[in-house]
Amino acid sequence: MRILGIETSCDETAAAVVDDGVHVRSSVVASQLATHGKYGGVVPELASREHVRAIVPVVRAALEEAQSDYADLTAVAATSGPGLVGSLLVGLTFAKAISFARRRPFIGVNHIEGHIYAVVLEAKQRGEIIELPALALVVSGGHTHLFEVTPGFRYRLLGKTRDDAAGEAYDKVAKLLGFGYPGGPVIDRLAAHGNPDAVRFTLARMKGNPLDFSFSGLKTAVLRWTRERDLTSEIEARRQLLRRNPRPSLEDWLAVTPQTTLDLLASFQRTVIEELLRRAAAAAEQVHARALIVSGGVACNSGLRAAARQLALPYPVYFPSPQLSTDNAAMIAAAAFPKLERGEFDALTLPATARLRLA
Ligand code: KG4
């Protein structure tokens, strides 16, 4: 059973062909980094236009790479939310058009469930079965959510961020310090060169649900730290570097980043990781989870992966490979597969929903 998956919820135009929810025949991702980088974040209107430009070539490339054709598809799936409505509409409408023209069933997928299925897909490829109930920590630029995943892949929301998502905190701190967009990858690489104990940030204490997250206090603390020092010239040096070279190497960054700033980045990253893992472990214990799934763009973070390993938790911890951690369409096709098996199809009237909930 072959599914064409399409993902356009934010700033990547992606298409993938996946057989039986496990064999990835192709996965094409066109990033819009070049468009949004200079603005320090995603500009929704520009994102929509870029998707319109990219959708036909990206889908065509995915089909070609898979040595497939519309005629070979069993179903077409696309992300219907959450995300930017203008962006979502491009992939969703394209998928509906293929479904209508080729008389193939159409399946709408929740982007967050897609991130969880990135892990399920790769476990299947290794012939492993993830034991349920599992605890899923979905951490990306838009989400920081903890779900209990119960048998049959049903979801119960246990906690979520009350303000910024973890990836958003990375992106805002990077923007503030002149590291460009997205902030996660660069801070991750530079944090390895700093002292994580140098700056003490207080951990967020949550009134009400102790499994909720908050990252805005940390962001404000970083802002305060920078205001107490004069960083104008180093920030300007980094902005100039980015203007000369949109993809600086580690050495380029190190040349314009003093040790105190590296220490700040390491301390910031350590605090984010502590917040994430502390609550994930507490939630896992609460529901007697038999596995922990970490997914979403922030799951790429090398510090987070290392810290999760070091915790030596009494259940397996699953991270997707980096190319399936950030937005892609293979995870969307994989999440659509059980729906195809159950014959759970969507009408072509299915709307794009900016704040679509998983649970
Ligand atoms: O899943 P994703 O591609 O898009 C959303 O659904 O939001 O995640 C993108 C987010 C960005 O905020 C980016 O800064 C963050 O993931 N990210 C990272 C790393 N790589 C990407 N954050 C921390 N460390 C990384 N290595």
Ligand code: ZN
């Ligand atoms: Zn995502």
